[in-house]
Amino acid sequence: MKKQTPIIEIKGLFKSFGKDKDVLRGVNINVNKGENLVVLGKSGSGKSITIKCLVRLVEADKGEIKVFGTELTNLAEDELNQVRLRIGFLFQNGALYDSMSVRENLAFPLQRHRPEFTDTQINIAIEETLESVGLIEAIDKMPSELSGGMRKRVGLARTLILKPEILLYDEPTTGLDTITSREISELIISIQMKFKTTSIIITHDMACAKFTSNRIVILRDGVVYTEGTYQDLEQSEDQWVRSFFI
Numbered sequence: 001m002k003k004q005t006p007i008i009e010i011k012g013l014f015k016s017f018g019k020d021k022d023v024l025r026g027v028n029i030n031v032n033k034g035e036n037l038v039v040l041g042k043s044g045s046g047k048s049i050t051i052k053c054l055v056r057l058v059e060a061d062k063g064e065i066k067v068f069g070t071e072l073t074n075l076a077e078d079e080l081n082q083v084r085l086r087i088g089f090l091f092q093n094g095a096l097y098d099s100m101s102v103r104e105n106l107a108f109p110l111q112r113h114r115p116e117f118t119d120t121q122i123n124i125a126i127e128e129t130l131e132s133v134g135l136i137e138a139i140d141k142m143p144s145e146l147s148g149g150m151r152k153r154v155g156l157a158r159t160l161i162l163k164p165e166i167l168l169y170d171e172p173t174t175g176l177d178t179i180t181s182r183e184i185s186e187l188i189i190s191i192q193m194k195f196k197t198t199s200i201i202i203t204h205d206m207a208c209a210k211f212t213s214n215r216i217v218i219l220r221d222g223v224v225y226t227e228g229t230y231q232d233l234e235q236s237e238d239q240w241v242r243s244f245f246i
């Protein structure tokens, strides 16, 4: 098989918060185009910090970060923003604007980042994106009228509307019941198929990890401790690794 060039390359990433708090101690992660990479690790192991460093929301102390073949570490703010526009970040508690309807929530990123769009183009994009997350009927609802699962979908739609090539999901199923979590996991796969996106998915939800991952990495003590497919790691000889899968 042809060797793929990774679309995300993280090499030797270090980050500490103060003298005694080394969180990342040389993280190496590659993600191939079209791949869903799940990141596991105990609470506080540095999963969120890793993806925040990736988009330079948090500045790493040391390390290389290449996205789409471009080294981000020393990129000027305006060039960095161009790259960030190609990356969708779904925060753990990605709140919607409560005073805006679903339609207005989705129009907002377009008005900001695609000023050339006409009102018609904005409306078409909103409808198409809501269709792809299965929520067209909620278009004129207010966030307070939506269930937790629906809010997650709208949050995802708001990110998808800018057509990102990379999606970073920080605990996409947290706070949802099993069935709704499963629906979000299915949506993650359907987005991967439909938009050919590359994703990093941080999760503690092993059903989500099993369903969405092409590959998994596990962080421990500031480095990638191990990696493999769900099936590989589930059968690992290392008891600590297996403990995630019980």
Ligand SMILES: Nc1ncnc2c1ncn2[C@@H]1O[C@H](COP(=O)(O)OP(=O)(O)OP(=O)(O)O)[C@@H](O)[C@H]1O
Binding pocket: 017, 021, 023, 041, 042, 043, 044, 045, 046, 047, 048, 049, 050
């Ligand atoms: N701004 C900050 N200042 C100080 N410490 C921080 C800061 N941000 C994160 N940390 C610490 O870095 C560590 C890693 O945090 P991170 O959010 O990446 O963990 P995580 O693996 O995503 O955890 P969880 O699964 O609980 O979300 C934690 O111990 C956290 O307290």
